[in-house]
Amino acid sequence: MSLTLITAPVGEPLTLAEIKFFLRVAHDTDDSLITDLAEAARGQVEAVTGLALMTQGWRLTLDRWPTEPVTLLRPPVQSVTSVSVQGTDGIWTELDEGDYALIPGYPARVLLKAPPPSPGIAAGGIRIDFTAGFGDADAVPGTLKQAMRLLTAHYHEHRTPASERRVTTLPNSVGALLAPWREVRL
Template identity: 45%
Template sequence: MTLALLTDPAAEPVTLAEARAHLRLDGTEENPLVEALIAAARAALEAETRRAFVTQSWRLTLDDWPAEPVRLPLAPVAAVTAVKVASLSGAMLPIDPAFYETDLAGEPPRLAAKRGQAWPMPATRLAGIAVDFTAGYGAAADVPPPLKQALLFLVAHWFENREPTGSGNELPRTITALVAPYKRVRL
């Protein structure tokens, strides 16, 4: 199973102006650093929570169909935009959406062939199935406030601590508390 980003979010969940106000910055010389920290903090918190914050497109690639419904590794999912299977020629052939059903509101979001249907087998052993989907809360304004606050706190933490602190893979406790209700548990 491979997950690949197809389309980046159109905007970050917090603006440069919001981050500058949070950091209480007057000058603009730190703007490139703050912008980089915003993008890095978003990516880190998305990975921590297994959620996409602002709308973005992804592709899940599988070798074979699982016995159970396909679990999409990110949430929230707005739509499954394409399901394709490799043909003998190597071309990825789309599967008619009437053939499958989705549970996008579930945790995790899932995709399954409808009752009485069987998924077509890919002609290749590796990466013969592609599921394209759109994930995210929507626009930056739709991201839940605790996630935005966690992002601002992480930007501030990294801005003040420009060298690694602790073990390097632990988030500060305040940030952990803010993202805890949004963290997707792996089963």
């Protein structure tokens, strides 16, 4: 099983102006750096929580069909775009939309309504493409945006190479903001 980003988000949850205001930066000299730090902060928030913040496209690849509904591991899931199976001839066949249903939730699941065709190859013969994310920047919860602000500020203040300073975990304030959003794994 693998999860692959197919379509990256078209924007960021916070604008450059919002981040510069939070950082109290009035000049334009570091705009490129601040933009990169904010993008890194979004990536870290998504990695820690397992969420997709802005609308983005994902592909879940499976080797075989599970006996339970298929769990989509990048919430919140907006929709399933397609479900495809590769045959022995190498051709991908897309299932009809009526053959599966999205079960919303955290995590969302895909329920197959009828026995699906078996993949014709041993590895990676099933693809489920889906759209995930809260939507646009206005739909991203404020606690996640605040975690991004704090993390961007942390990155901005600690720009020394990691070899010259002790590498630490997330700042406590960021960890506290992200804690309710983390998926607990056993």
